[in-house]
Amino acid sequence: NAGVTQTPKFRVLKTGQSMTLLCAQDMNHEYMYWYRQDPGMGLRLIHYSVGEGTTAKGEVPDGYNVSRLKKQNFLLGLESAAPSQTSVYFCASSSRLGSSIFGTFGSGTRLTVV
Amino acid sequence: AQTVTQSQPEMSVQEAETVTLSCTYDTSESDYYLFWYKQPPSRQMILVIRQEAYKQQNATENRFSVNFQKAAKSFSLKISDSQLGDAAMYFCAYRSNFGNEKLTFGTGTRLTIIP
Numbered sequence: 001n002a003g004v005t006q007t008p009k010f011r012v013l014k015t016g017q018s019m020t021l022l023c024a025q026d027m028n029h030e031y032m033y034w035y036r037q038d039p040g041m042g043l044r045l046i047h048y049s050v051g052e053g054t055t056a057k058g059e060v061p062d063g064y065n066v067s068r069l070k071k072q073n074f075l076l077g078l079e080s081a082a083p084s085q086t087s088v089y090f091c092a093s094s095s096r097l098g099s100s101i102f103g104t105f106g107s108g109t110r111l112t113v114v
Numbered sequence: 115a116q117t118v119t120q121s122q123p124e125m126s127v128q129e130a131e132t133v134t135l136s137c138t139y140d141t142s143e144s145d146y147y148l149f150w151y152k153q154p155p156s157r158q159m160i161l162v163i164r165q166e167a168y169k170q171q172n173a174t175e176n177r178f179s180v181n182f183q184k185a186a187k188s189f190s191l192k193i194s195d196s197q198l199g200d201a202a203m204y205f206c207a208y209r210s211n212f213g214n215e216k217l218t219f220g221t222g223t224r225l226t227i228i229p
Contacts, residue, residue, distance in 0.1 A: 031215050040123070042205060042221035050215050058216065090159065092217065094209075101209065102149050103217050105159035 003027070006091050006106035013081040013113045021076040021109055023091030030096045032074040033058075033103065034066060036087040043090065049074055050096075081113045116141045118208050120220035127196045128228050134181075135191045135223045137206030145211040148182065148189045153203040153222075162204070165189065167211075193225075201227045 004025045013019055023032065031050055035043040035058075045058030047066040055066050063085060065077045074093075078085060088110050092103035117140045127133035139148070150162040165173045165182050172180050177197075181190045193200055206220040 033217055035219075040221060042120075043219040045216055045218065048216060088157070092159070094217065096215070101147060102161045102164055103159070103207075108157050 004091055004093055004104050004106040006089075006109050008109060009107065010110050011112070013078075013111065015081060015083060015113060017081050018077070018079050019081065019111075020078075021089055021091075021111075023074045023076070023093075023106060025072055025093040025104070027093060027095070027104065028071070029093035029104070030071075031094045032068065033092045033094075034064070034074065034076045035090045035092065036060065037090060037108075038087050046076065046089075083113045085111065086113045087111060116143075116208050116210065116216070116218050118206050118218050118220040120206055120223050122223045123221070124224045124226070126226040126228055127193075129196055129198060131196055132192060132194045133196055133225065135193075135204050135206075135225070137189045137191070137220055139187050139189065139206070139208050141187070141208065141210070143210050143212065147209045147211060148180075149207040149209070150178070150180070150189075150191045151205045151207060151219075152200075153205065154201070159205075163191065196227050198227050198229065201225060
C-alpha cells in the first residue's frame with residue numbers, strides 16, 4: 001500500500017542515549033517533514049526537506065538532526081536524548097504541485113525518554 | 115513567519131447538529147493552501163478538506179465545508195449533521211505555494227459529539 005511508513009512505533013530511551021527514527025515514503029514526494037506532537041501544542045515542525053540531499057530547520061530543531069540521502073527516506077536523529085524529547089513524532093510527505101500537496105502522514109512514533 | 119491560530123481548545127455538539135471550528139492565520143503571501151485535518155484516537159492524521167487561496171469559492175466535502183475569508187485571514191470549518199465518528203482533534207494548517215514549503219499547524223480543537 002502506498003503511503004508513509006515510520007519505524008519504530010514505540011521506543012523507550014534512557015537519558016543520554018541516541019536513536020534514529022526512519023521515515024519512508026513510496027509516493028515519489030519531493031517534500032518530507034518531521035513533527036512532534038505534545039498536548040496543547042499541536043504539531044510543531046522539527047526539520048523538513050524539499051528534496052534529496054537538502055534539509056532545513058523548522059520551529060523546534062534543537063537536539064535533533066536529520067538526513068535525506070535518498071528521496072524516499074527521511075531520518076530523524078536524537079544524539080543525546082532528554083526527557084523533554086518525550087513526545088509523539090510524526091513524519092509526513094507531500095508533492096510540490098498537484099493533488100498531493102497536502103501532507104500524507106505516517107502513523108507516529110511514541111518516544112519516552114526516562 | 116506564518117502562524118496558525120485555533121482559539122477553541124475544545125468544542126462539543128449534539129449529534130445531528132452543526133458545529134463550526136475557527137482558524138485564523140497570519141501571512142504576507144497571496145498564494146497558499148489551507149487545510150483541515152482530523153486526528154481520531156487512533157492518532158492517524160486524516161485530511162478533511164483543502165482550500166487554495168486563489169479560489170474564491172469555499173471548498174465542500176460532503177458534510178464538511180469551509181468559510182474562507184481571505185482578507186480577514188480566517189478559515190473556519192463547518193460540520194453539518196454531526197456524527198459520533200466525527201469526534202476527534204481537528205487541526206488547521208497552512209502551506210505556502212511559493213518559496214516556503216513548510217506545513218504549519220495550529221494547536222488543535224478537540225471536538226466531542228454528545229449523543
